[in-house]
Amino acid sequence: VETVSQLGKYNIYKYQGVGMMIYSSNTSLWELGLKNTKDHDAIRMILTRFLSAALSCVGVVGYWGVAVDEGFVVMSPKAANYESLFVDLKKNKLITYDGVKELNHDLSILRLDSLLKNEMKRMSGEELVSYLSTNTTYLDYKGYDPKIRQAVWNLCQIAEGYVYPEENFKPRQNVEVRSTETNS
Numbered sequence: 001v002e003t004v005s006q007l008g009k010y011n012i013y014k015y016q017g018v019g020m021m022i023y024s025s026n027t028s029l030w031e032l033g034l035k036n037t038k039d040h041d042a043i044r045m046i047l048t049r050f051l052s053a054a055l056s057c058v059g060v061v062g063y064w065g066v067a068v069d070e071g072f073v074v075m076s077p078k079a080a081n082y083e084s085l086f087v088d089l090k091k092n093k094l095i096t097y098d099g100v101k102e103l104n105h106d107l108s109i110l111r112l113d114s115l116l117k118n119e120m121k122r123m124s125g126e127e128l129v130s131y132l133s134t135n136t137t138y139l140d141y142k143g144y145d146p147k148i149r150q151a152v153w154n155l156c157q158i159a160e161g162y163v164y165p166e167e168n169f170k171p172r173q174n175v176e177v178r179s180t181e182t183n184s
Contacts, residue, residue, distance in 0.1 A: 010027075016042055018037050018042040019033060030050075030053075049137065059148070064077045087103070132156060
């Protein structure tokens with residue numbers, strides 16, 4: 001269970017008894033606590049929510065999903081194996097598990113559909129705005145930060161949205177959290 005509540009000027013985020021975050025756009029000191037767990041999905045969820053809140057103030061918007069050559073696929077957290085990506089339109093970058101890459105000038109955003117067979121359908125501008133607005137990784141007690149709303153709107157101005165047959169999409173099987181070890 002994932003919850004966001006408010007206590008005074010702070011938001012309190014909790015996830016399944018695994019982690020808790022206390023944050024506010026009015027202060028630079030945030031707290032994040034994680035229980036010692038081997039539940040990597042829970043940790044990915046919590047860290048993605050933390051990054052989403054932190055990056056929202058500079059207009060960077062996050063989505064659960066995966067990057068593809070044409071752009072990215074927006075998915076549910078579970079369908080994306082809790083993989084997320086972030087779009088920074090000011091710097092024209094897509095921040096993914098694989099690293100940072102330039103946004104294509106012909107950026108495509110895909111929504112998977114299990115009922116669609118053998119063909120892609122273009123989304124209208126209104127459908128794309130609605131879909132991207134309701135599927136960000138950002139959570140806040142009071143709703144979306146104005147910079148997130150603006151980022152979603154700006155993203156829809158430069159991207160094309162497509163509904164893609166789910167059966168034709170081949171997701172990554174195992175996303176490993178990369179670590180760098182240094183020997184001193």
